[in-house]
Amino acid sequence: MRTKLRRVTSAAKSATRTRPERHRQPVETRRALVEAAAKIFNSAGYHGTDSNRIAREAGYAPGTFYVHFPDKLAIFLAVYENWVSAEWSSVEAILKSGGSARAIRRRLSRAVLEHHRKWRTFRASLRALSATDDVVHAARIASRGRQIETMTRLIRARNTRVPSRARMLAQLLIAEALCDAVAGGDAKSLGISEEEIVRLLDESARDLLGDGATSRTI
C-alpha cells in the first residue's frame, strides 16, 4: 500500500526565500545567485543542484538565473573564482598578521583546514568536473597557477628562499589531501587522530615557510 510524497510546490519554499525587497541592481542579483549556488553546490554537489533551485533560494524566478549566467556551469565557475580568492585573501591576511613563524603557520593550518572542511562537497564536485570537462579543467589549472604565484609572492615577502614550483605545487596538493581527509571525517572514521594529521600538515608546511627548525617531515 504505497503512497507518494507530495512535492510541496509552493508552500514551504516561500519560507526559505530571502527576496530582499526587489533589489534592482544586477550586480546584487548576481551576487545573490552566486551565494545561493555556492551553498547548494556545496551541500548537494554539482549534479545534485538544479538551476531553478538556485534561483529560488536566491529569491528569484528560474528565468532570472539565465539572465545572469549562460548555464549552470558558468555559475559553478563563478563560485569557484569567488572561493579561490576568498581563500587566498584569508591566507594573505594571516601571513600579514603578527606573531612567530610557528604561530603564523599554526593559524594558517587551521584556516586552510577550516576552509576545506567548509567546502568539502564543492571541492569534490570541482575535481570530478575537472576530470570530465575541459573548461573546468582549464579553470582549475589557471587557478593553480595563480595559487603558485601568490605563494611565491608571499614567501618572497617573508624573505625566505623560494622553493621550486614543483615543491610548491606538491605542498598545495598535500595540504589539500590532508585537509580533505580530516574535513571529510576519514581520519576519524579510521580511528586516526585528527591532531596527528594536522601535525603532519604543519610539518610539511615548515620548509616552505621556513622557521629554522629541522625539517623532518612527511
Next chain:
Amino acid sequence: MRTKLRRVTSAAKSATRTRPERHRQPVETRRALVEAAAKIFNSAGYHGTDSNRIAREAGYAPGTFYVHFPDKLAIFLAVYENWVSAEWSSVEAILKSGGSARAIRRRLSRAVLEHHRKWRTFRASLRALSATDDVVHAARIASRGRQIETMTRLIRARNTRVPSRARMLAQLLIAEALCDAVAGGDAKSLGISEEEIVRLLDESARDLLGDGATSRTI
C-alpha cells in the same frame, strides 16, 4: 477495448545486433557489465554514464543491466571493489619482486602513478560521490582501512618498523594527490616537470619502505 497489444518485434533489428552468442553464465555477464561500466565511468564520469549505455557496451539489452544490479550506484561500487583489489595485488606483486629497495620503490611509484593515470576520471567521480552519498562514503572508508592494513602487512613483511596509522594514511593521500596531479596533466600544464613530482613522491615513500638513505622529504 483491446485485450492485448502484440508487440511487433521488428525483424530488421535482430540482423544488426551483435548479440555475443547469448552468454549464459550470469557471472560472465556480470563481469562484462562491470568491465564496460568501469570503462565508461572512467571516461564520462558517474553522472555522464547511463545504465543503458553500459549494457549496450557490454553487448546486452538495457533490461539486462537491472537483472544484475539494482541500480547505477551498485555497479559503481562493484567497479570500485574490483579496482581496489586490482591495485593492491599489483602492489603486492611488485613488493614480492626482487631487486634493491630503491628499485622496488621506483617500480612501485611507476605502477601507482600508472594506475592513477588510467583511472583518473573514475577516481574523481568516486570522491565526488563520496561527499554526497553515504554508501559510497562508507565504502571508501572501508577500503582505506583495508589499504592501511595491507600496507602494514607489506611493511611488516619487509622487517621495517611500522609507522603510525596516521603516517600511513598521510602517505596514501600524498601518493594519490601527487599521482593525480601528474596523471591529470596538471603539472605539465603548469610548466612543472613531471619527473620532479615523481621524485618528490619517491622521497615521500622512502621513510615508509625504509632504505637507509636520509629522508629529506616533502
Next chain:
Amino acid sequence: MRTKLRRVTSAAKSATRTRPERHRQPVETRRALVEAAAKIFNSAGYHGTDSNRIAREAGYAPGTFYVHFPDKLAIFLAVYENWVSAEWSSVEAILKSGGSARAIRRRLSRAVLEHHRKWRTFRASLRALSATDDVVHAARIASRGRQIETMTRLIRARNTRVPSRARMLAQLLIAEALCDAVAGGDAKSLGISEEEIVRLLDESARDLLGDGATSRTI
C-alpha cells in the same frame, strides 16, 4: 571532454505542434490537464493511461504534467474530486427543480444512471485503486462521508424523516451497483431489460426520498 551539449532544437517540429497559444494561466492549464486526464482514465483505465499522453492530449509537453501534479495518482484524485462534486451539484439541481416527488425521483434516477454510464471505466479504476492504495481509499471514504452528509441535507430540506446512516450508505451502494450493471451493459447482455433494473432502482429510492406510496422494494 565536452563542456556542453547544445540541444539541437529541431525546427520542423514547432511547425507541426498545435501549441494552444501558450495559455499562461496555470489554473487553466491545470483544468485542461484534469479534463484530458478524466477523458483518458475513463477510456483506458488508470493503468492504461500514461502521463505523457495526458499532457499531449491537453496540448502540452510531457514535462508540463509534472509542473502541475506530482504524479499520476495526484491527477487521478483531482479528477475524482471534480467528478464527485459534479455529480452532487447535478443531484442538488434536480431536487430543487419542480414537479411531483415521483417526477423528481425519476429524473434523479436517469441522471444518476447517465452519470454512471458516462464514467463507468473511471469508476472501475477508482474501485481497483481503492483496494490497493491507501490514499485513494481514504479519499473514497471521505467522499462517501460527504455524499451521506449531502444526502442528509437534501432529505432534511424536503422535510422527510432522515433515515439511518447505514440505510443511506446502503442506498448509495445499491444505486451505484444497479447503475453500473446497466451502464456496463451487463443487464442487456444477460437478456435482462434495463427498464426493469431502473424500476428496481427507482423503488429502492422511494423510501429515502419518501412519496407516500407503499414501499415494495428490492
Next chain:
Amino acid sequence: MRTKLRRVTSAAKSATRTRPERHRQPVETRRALVEAAAKIFNSAGYHGTDSNRIAREAGYAPGTFYVHFPDKLAIFLAVYENWVSAEWSSVEAILKSGGSARAIRRRLSRAVLEHHRKWRTFRASLRALSATDDVVHAARIASRGRQIETMTRLIRARNTRVPSRARMLAQLLIAEALCDAVAGGDAKSLGISEEEIVRLLDESARDLLGDGATSRTI
C-alpha cells in the same frame, strides 16, 4: 544523503518458495500457479502483480508460467473461474445444510460476506479489467449468467417462487455492493455499524429465498 534499497535478488525468495519437490504433473503445476496467482492478485491487484513473481511464488521459474498460460490475463481468468465455482459450491453446500430458512439465510450471508472480505482486491481488479478489456468483460457476463442459473436452480429446489431474472441480478449486485462496503471497511470508517449493513443485506435476501416474514426491505 540518499541510498537505495538493494533488491534482494536471490536470498529471501527461496524462503517463500514452496518448491514441492519437483512435481512433474502439469496439472499440479498449473494448479500451483493459479493458487499463487490468486494470492498475489488479491493482495497487489492485477497491475501490481508480475508474472515472474507468480511463478517464483509457486516454486517455478519465469518461463514455466508461459508453458501453462499464454499470458497474464489468461491466468487471471483461470483464477476467476476457480473463484466463482468455489463460491457457488459453498453456497450450494449451505443451502443443502439443515436448519430453518432463517438460519440458512444467516449462514449464507456470513459466508458470502466472508468470501468478499477475503477476495476484495481480486474482485476490484476484476471490475476494473472488465471495464477495459473485452475478454474479461465477456467472462464476467458469462459468469453472471451462470450465477443466475445456479440461483434459479437453488431457489427452484426449495420450491419457492422463482423471481424475475432482473430481480435476481439485482440481488447479486446488492449483495456484492453491501459485502464490499463491509469487507473494505468502508462502513466502519464511516462510523456505520457493520451489523446494520449485514441486517439490510439479510433483509434484501429474504424475498428471494422466501421465509414468510413480511418483506420490509432496502
Next chain:
DNA sequence: TATGAATGAGATTTCATTCAT
C-alpha cells in the same frame, strides 16, 4: 515440461533551458 538469463518496448520522472510578457 521446465529453466532462467535475456530482452526491449515503454512508462515515469527530472531538469536545464527558453521565451512571451
Next chain:
DNA sequence: CATGAATGAAATCTCATTCAT
C-alpha cells in the same frame, strides 16, 4: 531586468515475454 509557465530530451527502471538448452 525579472518573470515563471512551459518545454522536451533524456535517464532510470519495470516487467511481460521469449528462447536456447
